[in-house]
Amino acid sequence: QAGLETDILGKDIQHFMELESTNDYAKTIAGDAKEGTVVVAEVQKKGRGRRGFDWVSPQGGIWMSIVLKPSIAPADASRLTLVGGLAVIDSLKAIGLNPSLKWPNDVLVNGKKICGILTEMEAEIDRVEYIVLGLGINLNFNTDMLPKEIRDGSTTISDELGTYVGRLEFVHSLLYNLEQYYIHFKTQPFEELMERWIDSSDTIGRxxxxxxxxxxxxxxxxxxxxxxxxxxxxxxxxxxxxxxxxxxxx
Ligand code: BTN
Incomplete structure (x- = not known):
């Protein structure tokens, strides 16, 4: 955690060489976990994407889930997917990439997917108990590692930059940006974040x-x-x- 400049996120980081899915694991500990607990794995054996798809998670990527406990209504939980996308965009820009957001949750570089976000929640009728924000970032591996069906539509940070990027630095940058947006989300009108999202998106107008x-x-x-x-x-x-x-x- 040295070098991590956050107050809420990543105070407790649980690191694994291998997990089936960081989201699944995070959900088993989320009830008792401190807000901001981070679960990260080097490799996922059963990474999950949206709509029941597998998420291929080889060594070199960032497979991470964050436990959040905002006092919000279940109907507003989807907002956190947009918040996650904004944080990823800023961290990618900081390393020289030109990313865009595709609704609802894809982060693209040169029209190809570089990151996916899977937000899952546990809630009562009127109150969220916890949200697990899962981020899958294709960092340091070659797209050849991915199955043929998704290879053409996907890219990785190292493929785009032609060089590897420090994993820990990237995770720190991401948690820092996420915390800034999360605090904004909890304290300010959501409209401002919606505008930011639209500014970074290539979906609107299409x-x-x-x-x-x-x-x-x-x-x-x-x-x-x-x-x-x-x-x-x-x-x-x-x-x-x-x-x-x-x-x-x-
Ligand atoms: C998508 O379909 O675009 C969402 C992909 C989300 C993948 C991440 S990797 C970390 C976390 N654990 C999972 O099993 N899935 C998410």
Whole structure:
């Protein structure tokens, strides 16, 4: 933890050579854990992505989950996915990359995915008990390590920069940025973070296809809603808030 300039995040860091999934492990300890507890693994054997997909997690990446305990309503939990994306964007910019955000949770560099975020929560009807914010960052490995199906759409920091980046420094930078945004999130109106998100996003203004388990919609992405959803203007002119789904640029 030397060099970590945070007050809340990473005061307790649990490091593992290997875990099935840092999110799964974090959920087993989250009830009793201090806010800001970080779980990080060198390798994940059963890393999970959104929508039930596997998340391939070889040595060299940052596979990390953070336990957060904000006093918020369950309906606002998706906001933290956007907060996580903002922090990743700042850390990537600091090492010279030019990243963008794709709704709801992808961080892209040169149009390819470099980071994925999986936010999971435990909640009562009106109160969040804890949130596990899972970050998967393709740091120091070659995309050849990834399965063929996702290789073309993915990239890594070392592939983009042509050099390895200090893992610990990157984790510290990420936790620092995340803490700044998290404090902002807890104390200031969310609208400011929504604006920042839109500024860093390449989704807004695009024609998109949204696929959810129950339907498929086409339209133009015109904004982000206060709950962290995507505002879609459909071809008939009506608008709809999409809370989750797959977003495909067309
Ligand atoms: C996505 O589908 O884009 C989300 C990927 C999230 C991957 C991270 S890696 C650390 C944490 N543990 C997991 O099992 N998943 C998340």
């Amino acid at each position: 024609n998109v296809r949204i696929v959810t388990p129950s339907k498929m919609m086409k339209g133009r992405a015109i904004g982000i809603t206060p709950s962290g959803g995507l505002l879609l203007q459909k071809n008939d002119g009506s608008t709809e808030e999409i809370m989750s789904g797959r977003c495909i640029y067309i």
